[in-house]
Amino acid sequence: MRTELLERAAGLARRGEPFVLAVVVRRRPASSAQAGDMALITAAGEFEGWLGGSCTQPTVVREARQALADGKPRLVVLTPEPAAEQRPGVAVFPMTCHSGGSVEIYLEPILPAPRLLVFGVSPTARALAKLGKAMGYAVTAADPAAEPALFPEAERVFTDLAHPELAAPPGLPGPPRFAVVATMGEGDEEAIRAALALAPAYLGVVASSRRFAQIRQSLAAQGVSGEALDAIHSPAGIAIGAHTPEEIALSVLAEIVAQQRAEAPAREAEEREEPAPTETTEVTEAIDPVCGMSVTIAGARHTAEHAGRTYYFCCGGCRQRFLTAPASFLAKGSAPRVSTGGPGGTA
Numbered sequence: 046m047r048t049e050l051l052e053r054a055a056g057l058a059r060r061g062e063p064f065v066l067a068v069v070v071r072r073r074p075a076s077s078a079q080a081g082d083m084a085l086i087t088a089a090g091e092f093e094g095w096l097g098g099s100c101t102q103p104t105v106v107r108e109a110r111q112a113l114a115d116g117k118p119r120l121v122v123l124t125p126e127p128a129a130e131q132r133p134g135v136a137v138f139p140m141t142c143h144s145g146g147s148v149e150i151y152l153e154p155i156l157p158a159p160r161l162l163v164f165g166v167s168p169t170a171r172a173l174a175k176l177g178k179a180m181g182y183a184v185t186a187a188d189p190a191a192e193p194a195l196f197p198e199a200e201r202v203f204t205d206l207a208h209p210e211l212a213a214p215p216g217l218p219g220p221p222r223f224a225v226v227a228t229m230g231e232g233d234e235e236a237i238r239a240a241l242a243l244a245p246a247y248l249g250v251v252a253s254s255r256r257f258a259q260i261r262q263s264l265a266a267q268g269v270s271g272e273a274l275d276a277i278h279s280p281a282g283i284a285i286g287a288h289t290p291e292e293i294a295l296s297v298l299a300e301i302v303a304q305q306r307a308e309a310p311a312r313e314a315e316e317r318e319e320p321a322p323t324e325t326t327e328v329t330e331a332i333d334p335v336c337g338m339s340v341t342i343a344g345a346r347h348t349a350e351h352a353g354r355t356y357y358f359c360c361g362g363c364r365q366r367f368l369t370a371p372a373s374f375l376a377k378g379s380a381p382r383v384s385t386g387g388p389g390g391t392a
Contacts, residue, residue, distance in 0.1 A: 061157035065109035076146025165228035206239035249281025
């Protein structure tokens with residue numbers, strides 16, 4: 046199974062599809078998991094592999110999807126005694142499997158590389174492709190005169206600036222895109238319009254202030270909005286006194302990194318905020334009345350009806366225990382969690 050999982054993981058990585066690789070790093074009897082057991086969880090929540098009893102799966106899938114959302118690995122512990130396992134950097138959850146053992150699982154999110162779109166065949170464009178590849182970007186080159194020999198580091202090379210596959214491979218989620226126009230006087234406006242159509246997270250134009258002022262005036266006359274033009278970084282790059290193509294490429298990529306790092310704390314703060322529920326909030330999770338775990342309502346496999354109400358369970362074992370004596374568990378309460386994102390939101 047391990048070989049099959051690794052082959053599946055390699056295939057997903059080649060196609061640029063995000064997933065989480067989960068590995069058991071520690072277990073205590075009588076957990077059925079063993080150190081080294083593995084599973085793969087996709088962005089859609091598909092689970093393949095073995096990490097112990099099925100009661101661990103809902104928690105692992107939920108935490109894996111959170112890891113994909115924030116891009117951070119995490120260590121998850123499922124144990125019958127959560128209070129005893131609390132320690133910094135570890136997410137602890139109750140173990141509900143009848144075995145009563147404990148298991149520690151490391152979750153590693155594998156995210157597609159950010160894409161660097163380079164327009165032009167100038168020496169600066171080629172230096173951007175080379176340095177971008179070294180920094181871990183998936184490089185795409187685009188120019189009517191582009192050819193693979195000019196961009197050996199690029200994954201894809203396009204001569205058609207309007208090619209439908211320019212933004213991302215077909216059928217795949219789009220990773221962050223950063224575009225740089227380094228046409229240096231050869232088709233500048235056409236390249237900028239093509240880059241704007243891709244709505245990149247960053248668009249820089251390698252040009253002097255005087256030259257870009259002319260380009261801006263021309264694009265405005267062609268109907269490009271002032272808001273779109275204001276978002277363009279030109280002259281692209283941070284001020285390091287760059288002169289050579291390699292130095293210019295360094296300054297541009299440094300500006301892209303600086304923008305990414307500046308945006309990250311704001312995104313994390315936004316994710317931590319919990320807006321007040323509104324009248325349009327939607328119930329998306331419920332509490333398992335037996336073990337207290339959160340259960341995603343959509344697609345829940347284990348449910349039971351009692352006194353005109355539906356209850357949701359993390360596994361078949363909890364459902365069976367509930368059906369044996371519902372009243373004893375309902376005394377604990379099982380209020381649903383509600384989303385805070387409005388219609389169609391998620392908890």
